[in-house]
Amino acid sequence: MIRKLTFIILLFSLPSLAQNKLCYSVYAAKQKLLLKNSKGRQRVEFSTQVSMKGFKSDLLEVEIPAGMGSDLQIELYGDASTRYLISSVFLSDGKILVSDSPEGIVTTSFVKLEDLGPIGAFADPSSAFAYNSAIRSLPGYEPGTNSLLIPARYLDSKKSLKMFVQFRSDKSTERHKIETKIVARKTIKKNEPTEVNLNVFVADGINLPEASLPIQELVNRLNYIYASAGIQFKIGFYKRIDKKFRDLTLSNNTSKIFSEVSTDAPTGLNLVFSSSISDSYGNLGGLCIDMPGASSAQGLKSTGILLAISSLPNLLDSQQISYWVVELGNNLAHEVGHFFGLNHTFESTSEKLVDAIADTPETESSNLMNPYPVRNEILSLSPTQIRDVLSHPLVVPKAK
Numbered sequence: 001m002i003r004k005l006t007f008i009i010l011l012f013s014l015p016s017l018a019q020n021k022l023c024y025s026v027y028a029a030k031q032k033l034l035l036k037n038s039k040g041r042q043r044v045e046f047s048t049q050v051s052m053k054g055f056k057s058d059l060l061e062v063e064i065p066a067g068m069g070s071d072l073q074i075e076l077y078g079d080a081s082t083r084y085l086i087s088s089v090f091l092s093d094g095k096i097l098v099s100d101s102p103e104g105i106v107t108t109s110f111v112k113l114e115d116l117g118p119i120g121a122f123a124d125p126s127s128a129f130a131y132n133s134a135i136r137s138l139p140g141y142e143p144g145t146n147s148l149l150i151p152a153r154y155l156d157s158k159k160s161l162k163m164f165v166q167f168r169s170d171k172s173t174e175r176h177k178i179e180t181k182i183v184a185r186k187t188i189k190k191n192e193p194t195e196v197n198l199n200v201f202v203a204d205g206i207n208l209p210e211a212s213l214p215i216q217e218l219v220n221r222l223n224y225i226y227a228s229a230g231i232q233f234k235i236g237f238y239k240r241i242d243k244k245f246r247d248l249t250l251s252n253n254t255s256k257i258f259s260e261v262s263t264d265a266p267t268g269l270n271l272v273f274s275s276s277i278s279d280s281y282g283n284l285g286g287l288c289i290d291m292p293g294a295s296s297a298q299g300l301k302s303t304g305i306l307l308a309i310s311s312l313p314n315l316l317d318s319q320q321i322s323y324w325v326v327e328l329g330n331n332l333a334h335e336v337g338h339f340f341g342l343n344h345t346f347e348s349t350s351e352k353l354v355d356a357i358a359d360t361p362e363t364e365s366s367n368l369m370n371p372y373p374v375r376n377e378i379l380s381l382s383p384t385q386i387r388d389v390l391s392h393p394l395v396v397p398k399a400k
């Protein structure tokens with residue numbers, strides 16, 4: 001039986017239907033969520049149930065207040081033997097954020113997931129690249145669940161905005177309910193100091209004890225680069241991990257690395273330090289597997305940043321330390337930028353992944369998100385990049 005009752009969590013303002021130029025009724029959204037602006041440190045969650053029948057769900061309609069200023073994570077929890085995708089996300093202003101057209105693109109994504117092993121196996125979020133979207137935040141490919149982080153820049157509007165979301169399953173099902181959630185961070189005040197909690201995982205065999213000078217210097221470098229955004233990073237959790245993580249050869253199971261090491265870690269940005277990282281194209285200095293990375297429990301455990309630490313500085317040689325820190329710290333800061341949703345300032349391979357930011361000219365080599373950085377020059381974040389980074393829910397007001 002279909003429960004017809006619309007489940008409204010919080011009422012912020014009544015939507016003015018007269019303002020709507022498009023006719024939303026054609027979308028026939030069955031479930032509505034009204035989000036609310038609120039100040040403070042904690043994340044806020046809004047949830048409701050949505051019906052699925054056949055391969056598709058009813059549309060979920062989310063009313064987003066003007067000036068929300070936070071990325072929104074969409075999450076779903078369904079039947080444990082079924083795989084789901086967040087197949088379509090579009091806005092009342094006509095913007096399509098995730099599309100399942102051209103026809104078949106979502107089916108292709110599911111096929112790619114099937115290639116990765118039987119149901120129950122972990123799969124790499126980036127394997128579903130077939131998604132027709134510039135948003136690459138696709139963590140959580142375990143059956144029965146999925147999530148997607150929508151950057152605030154797509155939702156920025158002077159008026160309240162409606163977002164429509166549809167879910168697809170990999171097999172046709174009887175009508176059943178799935179639980180859906182929208183997770184956001186409360187609004188940050190202008191110029192408010194913020195912080196990010198880091199979970200550091202160091203592979204056995206790398207001489208980087210907790211609170212050692214090189215680790216502290218890496219965090220100092222991050223803080224130096226992100227000072228213009230008012231963000232401070234702090235290590236809230238440190239853990240030694242198995243030596244099998246020392247030399248990583250990446251295949252389709254990158255997210256499994258994080259889910260294996262982060263089981264007992266608190267909410268934070270996971271950093272895994274290895275000696276070497278390689279994929280089929282060669283060696284990598286660092287990698288962020290999602291762009292942006294997830295923001296809440298679901299997804300966060302299976303995402304983060306890998307950093308290759310191929311050598312350590314002589315601790316008696318301050319010049320060597322500073323050279324090492326600039327090299328690795330800049331790499332790390334660049335990957336952190338990706339995690340917070342920043343794209344490259346230009347891209348030779350995929351136009352979809354280039355940022356659409358006016359104040360990051362591609363000729364500017366000193367921008368943090370330039371893909372071909374010039375050593376010692378990577379220092380700057382543009383005002384728009386700062387706005388985007390501050391929208392990520394892992395950036396929270398500094399604890400007093």
Ligand SMILES: [Zn+2]
Pocket residue numbers: 334338344371
């Ligand atoms: Zn990059």
